Amino acid sequence: MPTSQRSFIRELETLLGASALLSSPEDLLLYEYDGSIEESRPDAIVFPSRQEDVVAIVTLANRHNVPIVGRGAGTGLSGGALARRGGIVVSFSRMNHILEVDPENRRAVVEPGVVNLDLSRAVEKYGLYFAPDPSSQKSCTIGGNVSENSGGPHTLAYGVTSNHVTGLELVLPDGKLLRVGGRTVETPGYDLTGLVVGSEGTFALVTEITVKLLRLPEDVRTLLAIFDSLEAATNTVVEITARGITPAACEMLDGWTLRAVEAYVHAGFPVDSAAVLLMEVEGLREAAEAQASEIEDVCLRHNAREVRRARDARERALLWKGRKEAFGAIGRVSPSYYVLDGVIPRTKLTPTLLRIEEISQRFGLVIGNIFHAGDGNLHPLILFDHRDPGQFARARAAGSEIMSLCVEMGGTLTGEHGVGMEKNELMPLMFSEADLDLMRRVRAVFNPADMLNPGKVLPLGKGCGETRLQPLPVSATGEA
Amino acid sequence: MSQLAPSLTARLADFVSPARVVADASSLAACRVDGRSPSAILQPNSAPEIAEILRFASAEQLAVIPVGGKTHLGIGMPPRYYDLALDLSRMNKILACEPRDLTLGIEPGITCADLDRELREKGQFLPIAPPFENQATLGGIVAAGIDSPLRYGYGSTRDFLLGIEFVTGEGLVSKSGGRVVKNVTGYDLHKLFIGSLGTLGIITRLNFRTFPLPPRRQMFVIAFDDSSRAFEFCRALVQSPLDPKVLEVLDPKTAALFQSRGAKFLPPDSWLVVIEAAGHEAALARHERDLAVISRETRAAGFVSLGESQRDPLFGCLSQFPSIALAATPTAAIFRVPALPSAIPTLLEKVRGLAGDCGLACAILIRALGLIYVALLSSEQSSLEPMAGSQLLNCSRSMVELFIGNGTLPTIERCPLEVKSALGVWPPPGDENEIAMRLKRVFDPQEILSPGRFRGSI
Numbered sequence: 001m002p003t004s005q006r007s008f009i010r011e012l013e014t015l016l017g018a019s020a021l022l023s024s025p026e027d028l029l030l031y032e033y034d035g036s037i038e039e040s041r042p043d044a045i046v047f048p049s050r051q052e053d054v055v056a057i058v059t060l061a062n063r064h065n066v067p068i069v070g071r072g073a074g075t076g077l078s079g080g081a082l083a084r085r086g087g088i089v090v091s092f093s094r095m096n097h098i099l100e101v102d103p104e105n106r107r108a109v110v111e112p113g114v115v116n117l118d119l120s121r122a123v124e125k126y127g128l129y130f131a132p133d134p135s136s137q138k139s140c141t142i143g144g145n146v147s148e149n150s151g152g153p154h155t156l157a158y159g160v161t162s163n164h165v166t167g168l169e170l171v172l173p174d175g176k177l178l179r180v181g182g183r184t185v186e187t188p189g190y191d192l193t194g195l196v197v198g199s200e201g202t203f204a205l206v207t208e209i210t211v212k213l214l215r216l217p218e219d220v221r222t223l224l225a226i227f228d229s230l231e232a233a234t235n236t237v238v239e240i241t242a243r244g245i246t247p248a249a250c251e252m253l254d255g256w257t258l259r260a261v262e263a264y265v266h267a268g269f270p271v272d273s274a275a276v277l278l279m280e281v282e283g284l285r286e287a288a289e290a291q292a293s294e295i296e297d298v299c300l301r302h303n304a305r306e307v308r309r310a311r312d313a314r315e316r317a318l319l320w321k322g323r324k325e326a327f328g329a330i331g332r333v334s335p336s337y338y339v340l341d342g343v344i345p346r347t348k349l350t351p352t353l354l355r356i357e358e359i360s361q362r363f364g365l366v367i368g369n370i371f372h373a374g375d376g377n378l379h380p381l382i383l384f385d386h387r388d389p390g391q392f393a394r395a396r397a398a399g400s401e402i403m404s405l406c407v408e409m410g411g412t413l414t415g416e417h418g419v420g421m422e423k424n425e426l427m428p429l430m431f432s433e434a435d436l437d438l439m440r441r442v443r444a445v446f447n448p449a450d451m452l453n454p455g456k457v458l459p460l461g462k463g464c465g466e467t468r469l470q471p472l473p474v475s476a477t478g479e480a
Numbered sequence: 481m482s483q484l485a486p487s488l489t490a491r492l493a494d495f496v497s498p499a500r501v502v503a504d505a506s507s508l509a510a511c512r513v514d515g516r517s518p519s520a521i522l523q524p525n526s527a528p529e530i531a532e533i534l535r536f537a538s539a540e541q542l543a544v545i546p547v548g549g550k551t552h553l554g555i556g557m558p559p560r561y562y563d564l565a566l567d568l569s570r571m572n573k574i575l576a577c578e579p580r581d582l583t584l585g586i587e588p589g590i591t592c593a594d595l596d597r598e599l600r601e602k603g604q605f606l607p608i609a610p611p612f613e614n615q616a617t618l619g620g621i622v623a624a625g626i627d628s629p630l631r632y633g634y635g636s637t638r639d640f641l642l643g644i645e646f647v648t649g650e651g652l653v654s655k656s657g658g659r660v661v662k663n664v665t666g667y668d669l670h671k672l673f674i675g676s677l678g679t680l681g682i683i684t685r686l687n688f689r690t691f692p693l694p695p696r697r698q699m700f701v702i703a704f705d706d707s708s709r710a711f712e713f714c715r716a717l718v719q720s721p722l723d724p725k726v727l728e729v730l731d732p733k734t735a736a737l738f739q740s741r742g743a744k745f746l747p748p749d750s751w752l753v754v755i756e757a758a759g760h761e762a763a764l765a766r767h768e769r770d771l772a773v774i775s776r777e778t779r780a781a782g783f784v785s786l787g788e789s790q791r792d793p794l795f796g797c798l799s800q801f802p803s804i805a806l807a808a809t810p811t812a813a814i815f816r817v818p819a820l821p822s823a824i825p826t827l828l829e830k831v832r833g834l835a836g837d838c839g840l841a842c843a844i845l846i847r848a849l850g851l852i853y854v855a856l857l858s859s860e861q862s863s864l865e866p867m868a869g870s871q872l873l874n875c876s877r878s879m880v881e882l883f884i885g886n887g888t889l890p891t892i893e894r895c896p897l898e899v900k901s902a903l904g905v906w907p908p909p910g911d912e913n914e915i916a917m918r919l920k921r922v923f924d925p926q927e928i929l930s931p932g933r934f935r936g937s938i
Contacts, residue, residue, distance in 0.1 A: 102820075102822075104715070104821060104822045105820045105821050105822050106718075107820075127719070148664065149664040149668075151662060151664075155662065159635075159639060160662065160664065162668065162671075163635070163638075163639050178911055178912060178915065179910075179911065179912075180912050182818075182889075183820055184818035184819060184820060184850060184888070184889075185636070185818055185848070185850035185851060186625075186636065186675075186818045186851070187818065187889060188675075188818075188889050188891045188906055188907055188935050189906075189909075189910070189912065189913075189916060189934075189935040189936065190672045190676060190680075190912075190916050190919060191638065191671045191672060191674060191675070192672075192912055192915065192916070194638060194668055194671030194672070194674075195667065195668055195669070195671055195672055197668070198664050198667070198668055199667055215718075215719075215721070217721070218721035238580050241580055241581070241582060241692075242579065242580045243692075244603065244692030244693065244694070244695070245692075246692070283721075283723055284721055284722065284723055284759075284763050284766060284767075285721075285766070286760065286762035286763040286765070286766045287723070287759050287760065287762075287763040289762070290759070290760040290762055290763065343658070343660045343661075343662050343663055344660065345578060345581040345583065345659075345660055346580070346581055347578060347580050347581050372662075375660075375661045375662040376581075376660060376661070376662070377662050410659060410660070411658070411660050412658040412660055412663040412665045413665045414663070414664050414665050415660075415662040415663060415664060416662065416664055417664075418664055419664075419665060419666070423665075427665070427666065430658070430665055430666070431655070431666060432654075434652050434653070434654060435654045435655055435656075435666075438648065438652065438654050438669070438922070438923075439666055439667050439669070441922045442667055442669060442919065442922055443667070444922075445915060445918040445919050445922060446915065457666070457667070
């Protein structure tokens with residue numbers, strides 16, 4: 001570590017106290033990962049307890065020209081919380097307080113380190129909840145959700161994080177504090193809140209978040225439909241949409257994946273089937289019942305072998321366990337896997353899955369599919385052994401090919417995991433050099449010296465002295 | 481009117497065929513913004529054509545304002561300069577419509593009414609029901625940030641605009657977002673364009689998430705003797721499991737205006753809560769049952785379930801509130817004020833008190849329990865005489881002070897030019913103004929796009 005860096009760390013320690021700082025090599029090791037297997041080691045980790053600490057940290061880092069990366073729970077799947085160019089990681093784990101719950105106006109004000117599910121639990125007594133529900137919701141933080149504009153199974157009906165955030169308090173890279181938005185449904189002027197949500201920590205550090213809360217539905221119906229052909233399952237998804245039904249969630253597992261999951265979770269998936277659809281409708285009792293019956297009808301018309309309905313909360317939890325713990329199940333059967341996150345128009349599900357199968361055979365790699373079928377958000381899982389460099393390279397190449405395929409189908413590179421350092425070099429698949437340059441200039445409005453989360457979202461400039469990194473595969477630690 | 485040098489006018493024909501360069505007096509007058517007319521109107525056909533025009537305009541420092549149906553040009557501050565109107569009404573095609581994907585891609589110049597007709601044929605709709613829907617274009621409605629009575633159930637444009645393509649002030653053709661219903665790739669630049677009044681770029685394509693038409697719908701009107709009972713009803717409704725798509729509260733004056741505009745069946749002298757539910761028959765029956773119960777519990781004076789022949793005129797009135805207020809008093813000042821539900825009842829008492837003190841009438845509509853529209857009108861006694869300018873100005877000034885003093889940020893969406901000039905229509909710029917100005921300069925470095933119309937003198 002250069003002398004200037006050491007003096008910076010000493011100053012940080014003076015500022016915040018030794019208990020708010022980690023810098024030993026063994027500590028740093030723990031922060032060189034997130035939910036991906038991207039790796040990059042920071043020089044120090046700081047733990048602010050309040051907004052003033054964040055301002056002080058940023059001001060100091062600014063003076064020393066040290067990059068800053070915000071971090072929530074480190075569950076991200078695109079390397080968003082990694083210190084790609086070193087510098088300090090600002091961990092928000094101590095800023096984890098729910099500052100205010102306003103049930104009448106259905107708002108909550110939270111610090112960024114509040115765990116997603118903790119907020120929903122805290123407001124349950126008012127009959128409310130926070131809608132974005134990434135599968136990592138037991139551990140991921142709302143600050144992380146804001147950075148990545150996270151989704152989850154239920155975003156099909158309720159939208160992603162940006163649909164649920166009305167205001168933010170920001171610390172800009174020069175240490176200035178800025179409030180954007182507020183508690184009301186809109187604020188006159190440019191929608192800076194909408195711009196900052198999903199900026200993957202490259203515009204500002206977020207120190208306070210005002211979110212909308214939704215009313216818990218009166219009734220929930222969960223259905224599992226079992227299919228003997230993948231095509232029948234995907235056609236069912238399209239038909240449900242065409243009939244005007246918007247399920248709260250509509251998840252698909254293909255045959256290979258459901259067998260791997262069943263062996264571990266015992267959710268009751270028939271291991272000889274080709275695909276299952278896990279669907280949920282919710283709302284008013286009468287509406288949920290009418291939609292559930294209609295979905296059942298569509299499934300049977302598309303030759304579903306069987307449609308099961310969860311009879312109680314326990315059965316519902318079991319069905320969801322098969323979905324939410326799927327990634328853990330895959331981890332048992334493969335040393336590593338690479339979770340992709342692409343979106344295609346849902347009408348292209350069948351041809352896309354066939355092409356993925358073809359890619360799987362051509363690369364000689366197993367690719368499982370478990371995804372948010374209702375909104376066409378694919379999560380192909382490429383299995384490989386990271387100890388075998390040949391497999392590693394093939395997984396990477398297959399991943400890139402699948403992402404290109406999603407764009408070719410009229411879709412996008414990421415539906416909810418973010419671009420991070422995993423896909424920033426793939427951005428030219430969707431955006432022209434001029435588009436990317438405009439985004440770079442917008443980033444510079446907030447972060448002119450590129451000191452906040454450098455090396456993320458946008459492709460690295462050719463002349464900046466850094467080798468263009470290839471997107472790396474992701475390990476079995478992640479969830480989707 | 482600013483006068484272009486004849487050589488410049490001739491050069492415009494290099495970018496747009498001469499037939500699409502319009503400069504006759506009546507056309508120029510129709511594109512007037514706050515009394516200023518452009519020197520020429522250009523009718524581009526494509527994004528590359530717009531890019532050429534804007535490169536030229538940037539180089540020559542010509543101020544450009546995009547226009548569509550010309551129904552909302554009165555929103556915002558008067559432009560500092562105005563040389564060219566970019567009339568996008570020729571760019572009115574549906575580029576992609578995939579009902580099974582719930583996605584739609586359109587050019588900006590299509591009118592809301594035309595699009596609605598096309599979508600309905602496919603069993604779809606967009607929850608955009610603006611005033612003047614026969615003329616208003618989708619590009620204009622998005623750029624002006626206009627909302628609709630469907631906001632309670634479906635949110636605002638921000639919630640269903642998936643992406644846009646646009647041309648920046650420098651003439652760069654660019655895009656943001658995507659065409660699929662879920663996407664977090666890149667920065668959400670398109671969110672900035674909503675309500676930006678054409679200050680950042682010219683929108684050339686809009687991608688929306690569409691919604692399936694519900695199988696059935698049912699509108700209810702619940703009447704109350706006073707506002708406190710109406711809001712008590714709303715609180716109880718919000719805590720119930722019911723899931724209405726429309727929730728609007730009207731004061732007696734607004735109700736009276738609507739009565740005279742086709743909704744004759746509305747009960748007189750009452751505060752009204754208008755609700756619409758959508759879905760299957762059983763769900764509608766449940767709404768009817770439970771709403772009747774809540775009405776009784778909150779001592780409603782009346783509860784009506786509307787037939788389709790009554791529903792359409794009332795829905796029309798709700799979406800046409802600004803135009804109805806302007807028809808009643810052409811010099812009306814219409815305020816748009818986002819507010820928290822808990823703050824609305826007290827705020828309204830003060831607003832009504834103030835209007836009364838000023839000797840003016842006010843019509844109030846509360847949209848989706850989160851947005852207050854207040855129209856200051858000439859009082860009943862003097863309704864045939866024009867409002868005295870100073871009376872409206874003084875009352876508007878006090879109204880702005882009242883709203884700001886109560887922690888809200890009012891925008892004056894419609895008002896006479898004298899009020900604009902004296903008060904400004906935007907709330908004072910906040911701390912974010914520096915960032916907003918810098919963003920403006922990224923998109924439009926020469927500041928030629930709608931200069932001066934936006935909040936913070938942008």
